[in-house]
Amino acid sequence: MHVNRRLLVAVVAVFALGACDSGSGPPPPQASQLRVLHTVRGGPSLTVFVDGGRGNTIAFGESSRLVALSPGEHDLAIQPADTTPSLLVLFNTIEGVNYSVFAIDTMVGGSVTILPVFVSDTGAMPAGGHARLRLASFAAAAPAVDARHMQPDSAGLLVSAAPLNFRAVTRYFDGAPGSWSVVISDAGTTDTLLATGALMLGDGQAQTLVVLDSTPGGVTWRLLRDRD
Structure with a gap:
């Protein structure tokens, strides 16, 4: 029987390549996720653009959709709907770390500018059978406040931060899964503001x-899910 030697060599080469590809190489980098509140x-x-992608428009108290990002440098653009200057910033992400960006306003050169505050979720991963909660304050007009929380495995309210200042972010508090709650009080008191x-x-x-401004002298809140 006549065998085409070139065809035989080609088939052997294909099988050899398949055998070498065992899938044992390094895993691909774990993506980060980013959102803007x-x-x-x-x-x-505000309309949010990440790496020039499709814009996502958000109002006060709303968060943008999650954007998956590879490790490395990226750009974030925030475009206000009015005449407030737009913003473009460069930032770097680390593999497996997620980011929440809090859009606040500030004065730069005598004019109002939107400023992004980047906060990573470092320390967010609870062990099995646990859950974690942290607090952040982005209520610029609120009075000085203290924050306490209750978790399923606590006998009562625990101090989260006293005071909880504007732009403050607490550590993650670790506890049992289930029903948690947060109480915000005027600083130095045990009254209930929220x-x-x-x-x-x-x-x-x-x-x-996240604690946010509400009516004058008051606060409201939003809950952001960091890890499932």
Whole structure:
């Protein structure tokens, strides 16, 4: 029987390549996720662009959709709907670390400018059978406040931060999954300026409770899910 030697060599080469590709190489880098939360009460809507992608428009108290990012340098553009100057910043991400960006307003050169505050979720991963919660304050007009929280495995309210200042971010508090709650009081008192009611945190979840401006002298809140 006549055998085409060139064809035989080609087939052997294909099998050899398949045998060498065992899939044992290094895993691909773990992506980061990024979102932007609009914290400027009374401010214009903001359109968020990451790496020049499709814009996502958000109003006060809203967060943008999550964007998956490879490790390395990226750019973030925030375009207000009014005449407030737009913003373009470069930032770097680390493999496996997620980021929340809090859009605040500030004065630069005598004019109002939107400023992004980047906060990573370092320390967010709870062990099995645990959940984690941290607090952040982006209520620029609020009075000085203290923050306390209750978790399923605590006998009562625990001090989270006293005071909880503007732009402060606490560590993650670790506890049992289930019903958590947060109470915000005027600094130095035990009154109740804000009580969240039950916050359900599942096994393995980490979340951030963000304090925001509300009516004059008051505050409200948003809950951001950091890890599932």
